[in-house]
Amino acid sequence: MKAIERLLLENKAWAEEHLSADPEFLNKLGIERECEIFWIGCSDSRVHADEITNSEPGSIFVHRNIANSVMTTDINLLSALEYAVDELRIRHVIVCGHYECGGVRAALRKTRPGQFLLNKWLKQIKDVYRLHRAELDALATEHERQRRLVELNVIEQIHNLAQTSTIQRAWTTRKAPELHGWVYGLDDGIIREIAHMDADTPLDPLYEFELGPLA
Ligand SMILES: [Zn+2]
Numbered sequence: 001m002k003a004i005e006r007l008l009l010e011n012k013a014w015a016e017e018h019l020s021a022d023p024e025f026l027n028k029l030g031i032e033r034e035c036e037i038f039w040i041g042c043s044d045s046r047v048h049a050d051e052i053t054n055s056e057p058g059s060i061f062v063h064r065n066i067a068n069s070v071m072t073t074d075i076n077l078l079s080a081l082e083y084a085v086d087e088l089r090i091r092h093v094i095v096c097g098h099y100e101c102g103g104v105r106a107a108l109r110k111t112r113p114g115q116f117l118l119n120k121w122l123k124q125i126k127d128v129y130r131l132h133r134a135e136l137d138a139l140a141t142e143h144e145r146q147r148r149l150v151e152l153n154v155i156e157q158i159h160n161l162a163q164t165s166t167i168q169r170a171w172t173t174r175k176a177p178e179l180h181g182w183v184y185g186l187d188d189g190i191i192r193e194i195a196h197m198d199a200d201t202p203l204d205p206l207y208e209f210e211l212g213p214l215a
Pocket residue numbers: 042043044066067068098100101102103104
C-alpha cells in the first residue's frame with residue numbers, strides 16, 4: 001500500500017476509534033479552549049509538540065521550520081507570533097530544538113551550491129557558530145560540537161524573539177509571555193530547559209524598541 005493511501009486509511013481508523021470510545025470526542029475538539037502556549041519547533045518528523053509533551057489537541061499553537069529558527073524577516077513566523085501573543089494572549093513561547101538536528105548538522109558542512117534557498121536559511125545557524133567559534137572549536141568531537149550548536153542555536157532564537165516588537169510590546173503592556181528555550185533528546189525522550197527570558201529580563205539597549213502610545 002502507498003504511504004499516502006495508508007494515511008487516509010489510518011485517519012478513518014483513528015476517527016472511528018475515538019468516536020467509539022467517546023461519541024462526543026469531535027464535539028469536544030470543536031470547542032475553543034484557552035491556549036497558553038506557542039511552540040516554535042523543528043520540522044523534523046520525529047519531534048511533535050503534542051506527542052512529546054502528552055498534550056491534548058487545542059492546548060499548543062504550533063509553528064515549525066527547519067532548525068526552529070526565529071528570523072525577524074520571516075513573515076510566516078512573525079504573523080503566527082503576532083496572532084499568538086496579541087489575539088490568543090498566550091503566556092509562554094517555547095523554542096524547542098533537538099539533538100541530532102539535520103538542519104544544524106547541514107549548517108556545519110560546507111555550503112552546497114545547488115541548494116539556493118536552503119543555504120540562505122542555514123546561514124543564520126552558521127552565524128551562531130561564528131559567534132561562538134572559540135567555545136565550539138574547543139570541543140573534542142564533531143558530535144559534541146553538533147550538540148552544543150543545537151543548544152546555542154535555541155538560545156540565539158530566544159534572543160531573536162525578545163528583539164521583536166511583538167514581544168517587547170507585550171512585555172510592556174501585560175508582563176507576558178515568558179520565553180523558554182528547550183532542547184529535546186531523541187535518545188532519552190527528555191526535554192531540558194536551557195534558556196529563559198521574561199518581561200523582567202534586561203535587554204541589550206541596541207535591540208530595544210522605543211515604544212510609544214501604541215504600546
Ligand atoms: Zn531538527
